[in-house]
Amino acid sequence: MQRILIVITIVCWNLIAAAQNDPTAQKLLASVSKNYQSYSNAQVNFTLKAVNHQQQTTLNEKGVLIVEPKTNKFHITMKEQEIISDGKLQWTILKEEQEVQVAEVDPTASESLTPATIFTFYKKGYKYISTKTERLGNKQLSVVELAPEDTKKQFFKVRLRVDKALKQIYDVVVYDKNGSKYTYSIQNLVSNIKIAPKTFIFDKVNYPDLEVVDLR
DSSP states (O other): OHHHHHHHHHHHHHHHHHSOOOHHHHHHHHHHHHHHHTOSOEEEEEEEEEEETTTTEEEEEEEEEEEETTTTEEEEEESSEEEEEOSSEEEEEETTTTEEEEEEOOTTGGGSOOTTTTTTGGGSSEEEEEEEEEEETTEEEEEEEEEESOTTSSEEEEEEEEETTTTEEEEEEEEETTSOEEEEEEEEEEESOOOOGGGGSOOGGGOTTOEEEEOO
């Protein structure tokens, strides 16, 4: 069974990697990106489901993302951690470890898939093809499959579904080479809301018991 999965993985990778970027998929992703970039800000409620087949474990977690698309500022709040960025510095608050790690924003991080980059990760470093359209209730979802151009990445495929009516990402599934699967689902998105400027700044006063680890 494991050998069959490996063969399927290689075949899927070769099909997508060998393909030129599909004009239909390119047009769809461009419309999603344009729509997202039109927001002055957005608050996104999301869920993350991680299934590890080797360890036979499943993780379900909820989170909230507040983001300014034009400035790359964001604030992610999850159960075990918070991540705050003003576009230049990033503060990662590890609640269980009682520490906050300070680092400069990595310019290559935009190609990684995280809650903060879920609306933009596909713009660079991926090949993609448009597949079928799926119906979910009264929603029409366009499906795009992507493969990273860098074959050294730990994952080999990303499956992205777009709500055609809203021109918004509905969910993203990441397929790891070890057989694990990670699903980011957008539960709710509200754009152009009123937020405080300090949302994107780490203030030690609000975290008095945390040790600051400077990684710059």
